[in-house]
Amino acid sequence: MARRLPEMDMWICQCSGRNYSCVLPEGWTINTLTEPHSSNPYNPDIANVFYRAGYIEHWGRGIQKICDACKELGADPPEYELIGHDLRVHFKALQSALIKDSNDPKDQPDTLGDTLNDTLADTIISLLQKNPKITQEEIAKASKASIPTIKRAMKILSDTGRINRIGGKRYGYWETH
Numbered sequence: 001m002a003r004r005l006p007e008m009d010m011w012i013c014q015c016s017g018r019n020y021s022c023v024l025p026e027g028w029t030i031n032t033l034t035e036p037h038s039s040n041p042y043n044p045d046i047a048n049v050f051y052r053a054g055y056i057e058h059w060g061r062g063i064q065k066i067c068d069a070c071k072e073l074g075a076d077p078p079e080y081e082l083i084g085h086d087l088r089v090h091f092k093a094l095q096s097a098l099i100k101d102s103n104d105p106k107d108q109p110d111t112l113g114d115t116l117n118d119t120l121a122d123t124i125i126s127l128l129q130k131n132p133k134i135t136q137e138e139i140a141k142a143s144k145a146s147i148p149t150i151k152r153a154m155k156i157l158s159d160t161g162r163i164n165r166i167g168g169k170r171y172g173y174w175e176t177h
Helices: 030-034 044-052 062-073 118-130 136-143 147-159
Strands: 009-014 079-083 086-092 163-166 173-176
Touching (some): 118 136, 136 147
């Protein structure tokens, strides 16, 4: 199950616990990585395949391209952190991308009453006129709508006086008006 990351941050971590490791060239630091530098691929054979396939346009430009993309979007550049053999990349969310009060339920007004299209209402009423003892499940199947949608629609039709249930669930029937 996905969970919300705290404090509007996103971390990307290449974890050494999964047999991955970040191996920077000897004497390099995070600052060296983020400055213009020559590139020495860790696995030149694989890097060359990606280069020839068009996935890499130029050696040593990946970090710079990420920073340029952030700048173009108006975002802060990512922060890099090397902990042992783990490289973390920390992105801060744009203010425009933040979810406000994400723990609060979303207020979705009941627009079914306003948008209950005549086609669905007419279909339900037509089915009830043909067979007053039809079940909501049968109506859902015949109208190719979900059972909850049919129940909501029939409640609206009942509340507005267009249909009326006479009797109980087992032996009852529907009247249309």
